[in-house]
Amino acid sequence: MGKVTGLVARATKTKPVRVVAHYSARGGPLMASGLSYQAIFAVFAGIWVGFSIIGLVIQQDIGLRNSLIDTIAAAVPGLIDPGDGSGAIDPADLLEAGALNWTGALALAGLLFTALGFLASARDAIRRIFDLAGPSTNFFLLKLKDLALAAAFGAALIVSTALSTGSTVAIGFALDLVGVGSDSLVATILGRTIGLVVVLALDTVVLAALYRILSGIPIPRHRLIGGAFLGAVGLGILKALGNALLGGATSNPLLASFAIIIGLLIFFNLVCQVILISAAWIAVGMADNGIAADPAAAEAARAERERIAELERIAADARRPGVFARLLRRLDPRQDQADRAK
Template sequence: MSGLTERIAAAKAKGRRLVEDWRVRRPWLDHLIRTAQRYELQSGNRLAGAVTYFAFLSFFPLIALAFAVLGYVLSNDQNAIDALTQAIDDQFPGFAEQLDINGIAQAKATAGIIGLLGLLYAGLGAVDALRGALREMSMTTTPPLNFFLGKLRDLVSLILLGLTILASVAVSGFATQATTTVVSFLNLDATGFNTGGLFLAGLAAGLAADWLIFVIVLGWVAPPVGPFRYVARGALLGAIGFGLLKQLAGLLLSHTLGNPLYGTFAVIVGLLLWINFSARLVLYVAAWTATAGLSPPPAPSPIPSSGSPEDEPSKNGAPPGQTGGSSAA
């Protein structure tokens, strides 16, 4: 039994040495390991849960306020409202069916007031929870802002994030629909090259909007601890992951809609899961950004000699114990 225990311990030690060697030779792997360690050390899942709660509460007032504003701006353009409804349905299948969007747009005054009040409560709470989570991930020692300045900064962050998220959803949703329209408007042949190029252009625009979202989150909501180049790289990584999550949202909501176990709560459950995954992605990116400036572990050093200085060869090549012109007694 003791022999088996010793072999297991030896295998673990060999594995640790192998991982340490890989971390020294491959900085990107060391960075990923430090990111995961920072996320676990700071209880990232618990922080993501707090952000999810307020973000979920603020989602519905945000939708109501957006369509109330559209009710004022596009009151005579039903086609534009239908297009935005389809864009939301493309990103969150089945969600638009649960809302009386035309009713919200027509009752613009009441929906606008309710949406604004709800968004101020839940939205500011979501930004505050996000700011606290980002500070935890960065392990910053900078004291937080006072109450009034903090709420003012949260309000600006909420406005910036709301506008950018709506732009990201709209751009991603319209990318596919606009392809055929642009091809016919420019009198281009509906070949795979033309439609594919326009579709990729729409995806690039959506990626740029998602990158801007993460720049705001990492660089404004909570002041970064490193230079802006780390924020820009982390924002690009987060934008790619967020784009994949938006594609995953369609599959996730389609699965929950077809599962009778969830029933009428299918859209709500799917939306809640998607928000939680997005919050975890944001915190992983924050951990990646916060650990970007740290150095990899040093390479193993040779074991120093235990002999005395007299036992080492002198600089002029004399034997140990002798100097240039004298001999040992």
């Protein structure tokens, strides 16, 4: 029992265990559940509006269109239907989306409501992980900031898709020059590697933006990049195992009619937990090194502690024997001289 107790004590001092304890103590699992519920509606509305706006452009570029659909399908397993009915959205419906009809207008309104609501909830959740209160910024300024971030995230997705497509074409052209076919094993490995690197970089940038820009927390750069990269790796693992996880979680025959939606809810719940656990990793690391998440509040708390300590010292001095006699001698120099003469 002594050895077991010692092992448990050493395990609880490790950073991963302390991060999970910090995450749980701040209500992380509950906040992740709420975020996942909002995320699924924000994603559906965002995809519809996105294809409504850029549909006329990407329909002219078949390569970019297919790459964008494949990127979305890889990012969220079970969202895009590959043709066997196992996805929630038919790609043909996306390509027919229109921004000028009433469905596009309703989707746009839904996007503004759900996406901005998700970002606001994500901000509050991340700040709670860092033991911070809500931001004091004007409400309308916060919404404008959230809207700009949502547009930036969508633009980053399109740019990463274009980069992935362009790099694949460039690799194929370079391999053809050296006599290696684009369908060879080397070309396949290089293409997938570059695709994984692009996705990992995009996820790292998005998470860093969530932790630093959206939440408004002054996180040191090296800790921000380290925590965001850790979260991006976790998201990559979820994407790689997404179909297997969702297949096992939705195998109940009673849930067959709702398997896709339930699977997406489970996936988004795991994604939100990875996001918040990575935030907890950064928060614990900053606390271990004495880095305040809110420098102004930390300075005010330090000044208050010093003021209280000074009051306690004065009170302790006042309780010492003879303190009043010494105080009177200091106030009356003649009495002090008489005492010295004696």
